[in-house]
Amino acid sequence: MTPHEIVKPWLNAGVSPVKSEEKFAPSNIALCKYWGKRDKLLNLPINPSLSVSLAHLGTHTCLTPIDHDEDEVWLNGLCLSEDSAFSKRVSLFLDLFRQSKPTHFKVETRNSIPTAAGLASSASGFAALALAVNDSFQLHLDAQQLSVLARLGSGSACRSLFDGFVEWQMGERADGLDSYATPLSETWSGLCIGLVKVDAREKATDSRSGMQRTLETAHLYQSWPIQAAMDIQAIKDAISAHDFEGLGAKAEHNAMSMHATMMASWPPLVYWQPESLMAMQTVWKLRAQGLPVYFTMDAGPNLKLLFERASADDVLAHFPDIEVIHPFGLI
Numbered sequence: 515m516t517p518h519e520i521v522k523p524w525l526n527a528g529v530s531p532v533k534s535e536e537k538f539a540p541s542n543i544a545l546c547k548y549w550g551k552r553d554k555l556l557n558l559p560i561n562p563s564l565s566v567s568l569a570h571l572g573t574h575t576c577l578t579p580i581d582h583d584e585d586e587v588w589l590n591g592l593c594l595s596e597d598s599a600f601s602k603r604v605s606l607f608l609d610l611f612r613q614s615k616p617t618h619f620k621v622e623t624r625n626s627i628p629t630a631a632g633l634a635s636s637a638s639g640f641a642a643l644a645l646a647v648n649d650s651f652q653l654h655l656d657a658q659q660l661s662v663l664a665r666l667g668s669g670s671a672c673r674s675l676f677d678g679f680v681e682w683q684m685g686e687r688a689d690g691l692d693s694y695a696t697p698l699s700e701t702w703s704g705l706c707i708g709l710v711k712v713d714a715r716e717k718a719t720d721s722r723s724g725m726q727r728t729l730e731t732a733h734l735y736q737s738w739p740i741q742a743a744m745d746i747q748a749i750k751d752a753i754s755a756h757d758f759e760g761l762g763a764k765a766e767h768n769a770m771s772m773h774a775t776m777m778a779s780w781p782p783l784v785y786w787q788p789e790s791l792m793a794m795q796t797v798w799k800l801r802a803q804g805l806p807v808y809f810t811m812d813a814g815p816n817l818k819l820l821f822e823r824a825s826a827d828d829v830l831a832h833f834p835d836i837e838v839i840h841p842f843g844l845i
Contacts, residue, residue, distance in 0.1 A: 515689040516555065517666045521610045524653050524663075531617055533578045534649040539641030539664075539674045540572035541627050543707060543810060543818050545765040546746040547772045548670055548682065549738065550729050556690040557669040560729075561742035563682045564698075564749055565673045568707065568839050571627050572638035572674065577646045578620040586620040599720075607643060607667045611651055619650075636721070640667030641674035661694035678841060679753055681746070700753050701842045706826055708819035708836035710809075712789045721813045724776060724783050732778040741771055762808030762820045769810040776813075787815040796832060805829070 548563035580586065585608060587594045587601040594601045604621055623642065625635050644664040648655050655663060657675065665672035673680040676697040685693030719727075728735055745768045752760035776783040790811070797809050797819065805828050807821040819836065821829050826838065 517610055520556070520662065520666065520689065520691070524655060524659065525611065525613065526652060527613070529652055531577070531579050531611075531619075531650040532652075534576055534646040536574050536576045537642050537645035537649065538572060538574050539638045539645060539671075540567040540569060540677060541635065541638040542567045542670065542673045542680060544670065544673075544812060545749050545761070545810060546742055546768050547812070549742075549772050549775070549813075550725050550735065551669070552684075553688075553690065554726070556693075557665050557667075558690045558693050559669060559682065559684045561739045562684040562746050563670070563673070563742070564746050565670070565680050565682075566705070566707070566841050567674065567677050567680065568627070569677070569841050569843075571839060573623055573625050573635065573642040575621065575623040575639070575642035575646045577643075577650045578622070579617050579650070580620050582618045585618045588620065588622045590624055603667070604643065607640065608647070610666070611647060636668040637670040637674040640664050640671035643667060644671065645675070658694050658696075661696075662691060665690070665693065665695075681750070698750070698753065702753065702756060703842045703844075704823045705758075705841060706819075706821050706823055706829075707839040707841060708821065708829060708833060709839065710793050710817040710819060710833060710836055712787055712793065712815040712817070714816075717785065717814050719783060719785075724779075724785075724813055727781075727783055728775050728779045731780045732775050734778040735775045738771065738775050742768070758820075758822055759806055762806065765810045765820060766808045769812075773811065785811075785814050790815045790817060793817050793833075800829075800832060 542565040544563050544565045546564040548559050550560040552558045552560050584596055585605045587604050627635050641664045644660055661672040661675055664675055672695040673682050679698040679700060680695050681698060682695040745764055748764045749761060797807055800807055806825055807819055807829050809817045809819050811817055
């Protein structure tokens with residue numbers, strides 16, 4: 515099945531798109547990672563994953579129909595070339611909804627996080643775009659359908675439609691309609707995430723290419739789905755018990771295992787920079803001294819520290835430049 519075949523039953527024949535309201539979707543950080551696809555066209559994952567959303571950090575997007583021959587894609591106030599990678603991905607996504615009388619759009623999107631730097635801007639970007647499309651085309655999709663739709667743009671975007679802890683079911687169906695994200699009911703008011711921004715520039719190897727390289731060339735990858743399945747259950751158990759050290763240790767181990775499979779690719783895929791390793795060493799040193807702080811990393815050089823509010827002052831003493839996020843508020 516193709517993305518067009520997935521979307522077709524949701525379209526309203528004869529309904530012309532209108533200007534959407536500005537839609538927001540939060541970025542998310544995976545605690546149990548998604549790395550590898552069983553279907554590249556539908557962005558179906560090889561393993562389930564679990565994330566936590568970054569509250570106010572994410573993407574704002576608005577769609578406006580225009581009388582042009584091409585889409586206009588604006589990112590953070592700049593009009594992008596139609597040949598840019600981001601413009602192409604956005605237009606391909608919008609192609610799924612153009613019917614007998616094609617409509618083009620001005621797409622205005624703003625990220626409050628660095629773009630394409632391993633901080634999940636693609637996830638929040640396509641989640642916000644899916645929400646704007648749902649509004650503009652008056653599709654009236656439910657949460658499950660919206661999650662599937664966002665996934666067609668970027669796999670982890672299916673998790674960025676929700677706040678808090680979110681689990682992405684890998685699914686088994688060939689059409690992918692059972693592969694979507696659902697929020698967990700648990701909250702954790704004392705949980706903090708610290709963004710260590712080593713390098714906010716666009717990474718040289720995007721996640722899609724990196725996943726495929728790892729899948730095709732890394733023999734270590736064979737153990738990844740098995741570990742991820744065990745990790746996600748352990749992380750869910752830690753969340754339910756509010757076992758911070760259990761959560762932090764398993765999330766850090768999961769991230770390091772994912773990066774190990776990348777490094778075993780050929781050519782080697784290494785997103786770390788010297789400053790990334792220095793930050794890791796600092797975390798390990800602090801933990802050896804008794805400070806409960808852990809980290810996770812997506813496909814990029816930037817770290818995301820995991821700690822509780824009671825440890826915030828001590829963490830900030832060693833990482834004074836981090837941005838601290840409270841996924842569940844300050845209450």
